[in-house]
Amino acid sequence: GAGVSQSPSNKVTEKGKDVELRCDPISGHTALYWYRQSLGQGLEFLIYFQGNSAPDKSGLPSDRFSAERTGGSVSTLTIQRTQQEDSAVYLCASSFRDRDNNEQFFGPGTRLTVL
Amino acid sequence: AQSVAQPEDQVNVAEGNPLTVKCTYSVSGNPYLFWYVQYPNRGLQFLLKYITGDNLVKGSYGFEAEFNKSQTSFHLKKPSALVSDSALYFCAVKGGYSTLTFGKGTMLLVSP
Secondary structure, three states: OOEEEEEEEEEEEOOOOEEEEEOOOOOOOOOEEEEEEEEEOOOEEEEEEEEEOOOOOOOOOOOOOEEEEEHHHOEEEEEEEOHHHOOOOEEEEEOHHHHOOOEEEEEEOEEEOOO | OOOEOOOOOOOEEEOOEEEEEEEOEEOOEEEEEEEEEOOOOOEEEEEEEEEEEOOEEOOHHEEEEEEEEEOOOEEEEEEEOOOHHHHHEEEEEOOOOOEEEEOEEEEEEOOE
């Protein structure tokens, strides 16, 4: 079956512009996560959605970052007024209900470069 | 706060030799532990997890990991390494209903 998909695969933008990154989770997965992967920094948790519950936004680094999940499926991560330090690979993952400690399935990521 | 340490940035091993990638963790309560692998320009792939039960967990591609509560460790092992095992390996932990915390990753290089 189809895995987690993300678009675009690469995004180059100018400092100060807004960007939107999209994630399509695996059908039937109620949990969706966004992470940021920077060189040498591992994976940094950004935000977590579980069903219709309020998202856990505790990992968002600033108020320039926001995310939404429409209809319990597709999610969009928005970065406003991008800065050079936002350059990274943004990974999306989905799983069955998180509280059951199910493994997460990752998409291929979006590589964001801010010039 | 929960945390994961992968003390080695890189591990080098010859093909056919056993490999170990180290991971230690800190978490409140019972730990739930995971290993993921990332091949170049790819997302992470799940290898194995420890939730409860036997301390030795077997996973994909011949990998296994041993949960050691007293040493708070969850080292990844494989009896005989393959060149195709060369990749970036991440250990991750969560406690209770918290979110998953990843280590910084260990690059495994298997030489022919």
